[in-house]
Amino acid sequence: MNNHEFKKQDFRGYKQTITPKIDEIIARTDANTPCGEYLRRYWHPVALTSEVSSTPKEIKILGEDLVIFKTKKGEIGLVHKACPHRRASLVYGKIENEGIRCCYHGWLFSTNGEILETPGEEADSKQATKLREKFKLGAYPVIEFNGLVFSYLGPMEKIPEFPRYDAFEIEGNTSSPYRIDYNCNWIQVLDAIMDPVHTSFLHGQSSGVQFSKGFAEVGEIDFYERGVQYLGCNTRRINDNVWVRVNELILPNFTQAGAAFAADGTKSKYFGRSSFTRWVIPVDDNHCVALAWANFGERGDPIEFNNQEGYERIEAGEISNRSFEEKQKSPGDAEAVEGMGSISRHKGEHLMPTDKGIMTYRRRIRKLIKSLEEGKDPPQPQKIKGQIIRTNGQDTVLRAPKRNKNDRKFVKQICSSVMKMQFELEDMPLKERDANIISNLNKMEERGSFD
Numbered sequence: 001m002n003n004h005e006f007k008k009q010d011f012r013g014y015k016q017t018i019t020p021k022i023d024e025i026i027a028r029t030d031a032n033t034p035c036g037e038y039l040r041r042y043w044h045p046v047a048l049t050s051e052v053s054s055t056p057k058e059i060k061i062l063g064e065d066l067v068i069f070k071t072k073k074g075e076i077g078l079v080h081k082a083c084p085h086r087r088a089s090l091v092y093g094k095i096e097n098e099g100i101r102c103c104y105h106g107w108l109f110s111t112n113g114e115i116l117e118t119p120g121e122e123a124d125s126k127q128a129t130k131l132r133e134k135f136k137l138g139a140y141p142v143i144e145f146n147g148l149v150f151s152y153l154g155p156m157e158k159i160p161e162f163p164r165y166d167a168f169e170i171e172g173n174t175s176s177p178y179r180i181d182y183n184c185n186w187i188q189v190l191d192a193i194m195d196p197v198h199t200s201f202l203h204g205q206s207s208g209v210q211f212s213k214g215f216a217e218v219g220e221i222d223f224y225e226r227g228v229q230y231l232g233c234n235t236r237r238i239n240d241n242v243w244v245r246v247n248e249l250i251l252p253n254f255t256q257a258g259a260a261f262a263a264d265g266t267k268s269k270y271f272g273r274s275s276f277t278r279w280v281i282p283v284d285d286n287h288c289v290a291l292a293w294a295n296f297g298e299r300g301d302p303i304e305f306n307n308q309e310g311y312e313r314i315e316a317g318e319i320s321n322r323s324f325e326e327k328q329k330s331p332g333d334a335e336a337v338e339g340m341g342s343i344s345r346h347k348g349e350h351l352m353p354t355d356k357g358i359m360t361y362r363r364r365i366r367k368l369i370k371s372l373e374e375g376k377d378p379p380q381p382q383k384i385k386g387q388i389i390r391t392n393g394q395d396t397v398l399r400a401p402k403r404n405k406n407d408r409k410f411v412k413q414i415c416s417s418v419m420k421m422q423f424e425l426e427d428m429p430l431k432e433r434d435a436n437i438i439s440n441l442n443k444m445e446e447r448g449s450f451d
């Protein structure tokens, strides 16, 4: 090869050596950052119940160092790590009936941060009395629910109601809490849910079959934006069936999809529900955690996956603890998203039409952050107060034999009819909604028409 030949091929390494920029607005989530403030307006899971005990545990959420513990009375406390006396870590604190006692000089704090005792000071110390009246240790409210501990880390005058999703009440469902830690920014992990195409490649081809064979099919991609709910559909033709798989994001960080192992497109399925109900929470700018329930049962995944390995495979396609060689041979979601670096440099991306979901939801988050800065509170997931939030993450497989002409259009039409029908029934009472959706899907299939 001579120089002329090299030049003709236009190698561009040198031209493109500049490191692209980070999308600072959505990547930075510490206290007092715009995105951090936005995220602090919502309830998030912060730990598994099983991690909380009378041994204090250090956790970091949204860049903040915290300690979580359970008092002898069984109350959960989530407080700032640094003792307000002389900043000893409360992870060395001793748990009592009423709260946590700092190891250094014995100050005792209740779960809401009240300073109950300052035993080294004189009982009649004016200074200590005044401090106890006026000052508290930083603490956050918590709700323990079904194996996950949720907290609200925002201003108390803005505390929203605790969101209840329809996924909490699926009959016959067994939900098991799990956590998966990621060594990268939260947006990288969140993006995957609005990227239905990656399931065909990462989970169906690059690493062999991680879930089921049908995943390898590249389907028709559609996106829906409905308030703060974003849906990414990948509708695949599997022989004489059409498989509508819907990934779901409810802002800022609630995610669901279809089943990981229970759906492959070969058998009819009517409104199967998500294998996980999951939140992606920033630990700091370079780490995040997925806290979730894995869902098993007739409308979820097979119960045989109800174990740690099963949760890891549902979450990322592969188990977490593997050698580099294994990871290289069969990358899962963790490898795909952590490989981008601890904070992906979004300005170096080249987003395509199949990335529409990602573009749309990131743009919306940026907008909501800006509105919050201008004083407008971000929308909560409930349409009306007290409402159980309706979700749409699912698998539906219908028999719909291939058409000789325009089959791709036909496949797309099925997705849009299924979704439209579901949206129309959305406000029905939950059980009725599910029963109606399932019966309508049956009817559509029987009729063989999907208009």
Ligand code: FES
Binding pocket: 083, 084, 085, 086, 087, 088, 102, 103, 104, 105, 106, 107
């Ligand atoms: S540093 Fe905690 S009581 Fe002194």
Ligand SMILES: [Fe+2]
Binding pocket: 192, 198, 199, 202, 203, 316, 317, 333
């Ligand atoms: Fe994935």
